[in-house]
Amino acid sequence: MDTHADVIVVGAGIVGLAHALAAAEQGASVIVVERDDRAVGASIRNFGSIWPIGQFHADDTSDYDRGCRGAEVWRRIARETGMWCADTGSLTVACHRDELDVLEEFLARTPAAVERGARLVGPAEVARLSPAVRPEAVLGAMHSPTEVNVDPVVAIPTVARWLQERHGVRFVRGAQVQRIVHPRVHTTAGALTAERVFVCSGADFHTLYPELLGADVVRRCKLQMLRTEPQPDGWALGPTLCAGLTLLHYRSFAHLESLPALRARLDAELPFHREHGIHVLVTQTARGGVTIGDSHEYARTVDPFESRAVFDAVLDYLDGFVTLPHRRIEEYWHGVYPSLVGGRPHLVAEPEPGVRLVNGLGGAGMTLSFGLAQDHLAGRITPERTLQPA
Numbered sequence: 001m002d003t004h005a006d007v008i009v010v011g012a013g014i015v016g017l018a019h020a021l022a023a024a025e026q027g028a029s030v031i032v033v034e035r036d037d038r039a040v041g042a043s044i045r046n047f048g049s050i051w052p053i054g055q056f057h058a059d060d061t062s063d064y065d066r067g068c069r070g071a072e073v074w075r076r077i078a079r080e081t082g083m084w085c086a087d088t089g090s091l092t093v094a095c096h097r098d099e100l101d102v103l104e105e106f107l108a109r110t111p112a113a114v115e116r117g118a119r120l121v122g123p124a125e126v127a128r129l130s131p132a133v134r135p136e137a138v139l140g141a142m143h144s145p146t147e148v149n150v151d152p153v154v155a156i157p158t159v160a161r162w163l164q165e166r167h168g169v170r171f172v173r174g175a176q177v178q179r180i181v182h183p184r185v186h187t188t189a190g191a192l193t194a195e196r197v198f199v200c201s202g203a204d205f206h207t208l209y210p211e212l213l214g215a216d217v218v219r220r221c222k223l224q225m226l227r228t229e230p231q232p233d234g235w236a237l238g239p240t241l242c243a244g245l246t247l248l249h250y251r252s253f254a255h256l257e258s259l260p261a262l263r264a265r266l267d268a269e270l271p272f273h274r275e276h277g278i279h280v281l282v283t284q285t286a287r288g289g290v291t292i293g294d295s296h297e298y299a300r301t302v303d304p305f306e307s308r309a310v311f312d313a314v315l316d317y318l319d320g321f322v323t324l325p326h327r328r329i330e331e332y333w334h335g336v337y338p339s340l341v342g343g344r345p346h347l348v349a350e351p352e353p354g355v356r357l358v359n360g361l362g363g364a365g366m367t368l369s370f371g372l373a374q375d376h377l378a379g380r381i382t383p384e385r386t387l388q389p390a
Contacts (some may be wrong), residue, residue, distance in 0.1 A: 005031040005170070008185050008194035010177045010208065012036075013043035014359055017294060018369035020074075022377040023196075024167035031194070032160075032169060033174040039156040040173040041202055044363065045225070046336030047283040048155060049240050050074055050148040051367045053090060053113060054250035055345075058210055061112045063345055063364075064252075066371025071148045073370040074155075080166070084286035087350050090147035091121075091130055091238040092247070092351075093321050094139050096261050097247035098265060101258040103142045109256070111340045118144040129227065132282070137321045147240050149256065151286040152366065177208060182354040197355045203338050209351045215300055217347065218360050221339040222302035224310050226339040227285065229330040237284040243321050245270070247278035249296075251343065273317060278308055280317045289330060292318055306334050337362060346372060349381035352368030 007023040009016045012034035020030045035384065052067030078085035094100040107114055123144050127135040129143060163169040165338065175189035180199070185192045186274050203220050205213040231237075248263055249251045267274050277296030295310045311332060340347055342362035347360040347367070361368055376379050 004180060004193045005029040005033070006162060006195050008033060008192055008197045009184070009200060010197065011200035011202060012039065012051055012158065012160060012171065012173070012364045013041055013202050014159075014199065014369045015202070015361060015373075017156070018373035019045065019161055019198045019200060019358065019376070020169050021167065021370065023198075024163065024169055026377060028196075028385065030163075030165075030167070030169045031192060033170060033172045033177055033192070036175070037174050038056055039160075042154045042335045042337040045364060046152050046363070047225075047240075047281050047293065048152040048366065049090075049152070049281060049283050051240070051250075051364070052146045053092075053118065053144040054252050055141075055364060055367060056110060056113070056252035056339065057345070058255045063368060064112060065089040066375065067364075067367045068146050068371075069374065070367055070370035071146060074148050074150055077159060078150070078164055081158050081162050083155060083168070085151040086236075086284060087254070088147075088149065088237075088239045089143060089145040090236075091126065091133065091243070092142040092144075093126065093133055093241065093243045094141060095243060096138050096265070097139065098258070098262040099247060100139050102247050102253055102256055102262055103140070103260045105256045106166040106253055107142065112325070113144065116144075118142060118146075118148050130241065131235070131288055132237055132241060132322050132324060133238070134321055134323050143239065149240055149283050150366075154286050159199050169297070180208065180352075182352050189329065190303040195354065199355065199357045201357075201359065203336050205338070209357055211351075212347075212349050212351055212357055216341060218338050218340050219298050219300050220302050220336050221362065222297040222299075222334055222336050223294040223363070224306055224314070224330050224332075224334045226311055226314070226333075228290045228324060228328060229323065229328050230288035231284075231290065231326050235288070235325050237282065238292060241322060242280060243317070245273060245317065246281065247275075249277075251278040270317070272300040272309070273313055276307075278310065278313055278317065280314055280342065282322055290324055302336055306332060328357065337365065348376060348381050348383050356383065
């Protein structure tokens, strides 16, 4: 094997795959090094929801734009590969007046979302858009057409094959990167060289450049999720679904004046949900199963055990606004992803010339990675800090 490339990407999760695509589309030769034989990390343990509507930050639309561009990349991959992709948008359901207040204020103060089609709909329209939402439980909802749903267990290996076949990206799997001394990347399968190296190591904070990933910078987030057996007779969920708790989770809504009243009510009514960072998203997979979750536990070292009480709380909240034809649970699991301390959306650092570290996208990796990689490779993102090698 040729051991040299223009670009080496460390990590074949979605952040690494997105950087491989951005580099290949610039005409670079690319090698991706992955320590596992196949994708098993956070990039396959998620909802598969591409969620631009959750990526606003006050008056900043940059991550919303990245999410929308990322959704377009996912649509393109689906067209070119035949991969399952539900281009159905999202419904954020309001079951209480204070939830509707938040949605109304968000639309009034976020013209970028309205320009892309986000709108308030009533119960009758909710029932038309979604066979799953209980119409008697809702006052209305925000419908956004920008969201896309893929099946991550299918999508991540599909993207890797597509990169290999369409863009000539080479993959070295089952090889751990031990250290980097630019331009050499030392792996358990031998040394490689490249002009540029992108380290997309996810929740592994200790192997490469741990000095940039200390406890004051990043931590892990453990989330519990579950999935039903395939729904009967080709039943389709329609839009990705969520409700009031989700308004407290995504930063798009954090600055709204109507949010504190909602937070106070939910803190009082659902203390267990709030303590465990539970909000409920609902998506579907290629096989027809419905994915439901999740909780959020933040620590440098997370508990490896799953809590039955958390799963029960997720399902209890789900039953307040969703009815499924078939609710038998087929799979339970937890995922672990990196989350930046202080709520920043991502970290791009330059530990030595020619090497970039990209990390900390949290739960927005599937949404933001393609747009972030485009901006990074185009020079529109500057590393946050530079450390000179010892």
